[in-house]
C-alpha cells in the first residue's frame with residue numbers, strides 16, 4: 001500500500017546530474033555520512049532481523065520536531081486538495097508526497113546514520129524510495145494488513161525498508177501503526193493467506209511511542225494503520241528505501257529541485273540517486 005509502483009514523472013526542469021555522486025559507491029557514501037559498523041548495536045541489528053522493526057526513541061529532538069510539524073502544516077495549507085498528488089492518496093488519511101523537495105528540514109532525514117544503517121542491513125544496496133506524510137484522520141485510517149511489496153519475498157531478498165517518523169505521540173487510541181512481528185520472514189503476504197486482512201491479527205503489536213521517535217521497519221513486515229478514535233489527526237512521515245535496482249516510488253532524479261540538489265552533499269545525492 002505504501003509502495004506505489006505507478007509513478008507520475010514530472011520535472012520543473014531543474015533536475016541536474018553531475019558526475020560527483022556517480023563516482024561514489026554506497027560503501028563510501030555511507031562512510032561519508034557517518035555510518036559505521038557500530039552505528040547499530042548488535043542487539044538492535046538482531047531485533048531488526050528477527051522482529052522486523054526497531055525503535056529509535058528520541059531521534060528527532062524537540063526543536064526539529066516542531067520545525068517538521070510546522071512545515072507539514074504549511075504544506076497542507078498551501079497544497080489543499082492537491083496534497084499527495086505525486087504519491088497516491090488514501091481514503092481517511094491526509095497525505096503529502098515528495099517531502100524531499102518541500103522543505104530544508106526534511107533534507108536531513110534520509111541521511112540519518114542509524115536509519116541508513118538499518119535500511120542498508122535490510123535491503124543492501126539502497127537508494128531512497130520516497131518520503132511521504134500520512135495522517136490518520138479522526139474516526140478513520142484503518143488499513144488492511146499489508147506489505148509494501150506486492151508478493152512474497154524470501155528472507156534475504158528484501159527489496160524495501162520503511163521508517164515511520166512519529167510527528168505525534170502514537171497511542172492505542174489515535175491510529176498507531178500495527179505490525180505482526182517476524183512476519184517479514186514468512187515469505188507470504190497478508191492478502192494471500194488471511195481471510196480478512198482488515199481484522200485484528202492475534203500477534204499484532206501497535207507501534208506506540210512519543211513524537212520524535214523513528215521506527216524502522218522491514219517493509220515486507222505485515223503492517224497497517226489503525227483507526228484513529230480521537231478528534232485530532234495522527235501525523236507520521238514515512239521514509240522508505242528500496243534496493244537500488246528497483247524503481248523508486250517517486251523518481252527522485254525527475255523530481256529533485258535544483259535548490260535541494262545544490263544543498264546536498266555528494267553522499268546524500270548518492271543515497272537519493274540524483
Ligand SMILES: O=C(O)CCC(=O)C(=O)O
Pocket residue numbers: 001002003134143175176177178223224225226236
Ligand atoms: O500511517 C500508518 O500508520 C501506516 C501507513 C501505511 O502502512 C501505508 O500507507 O502503507
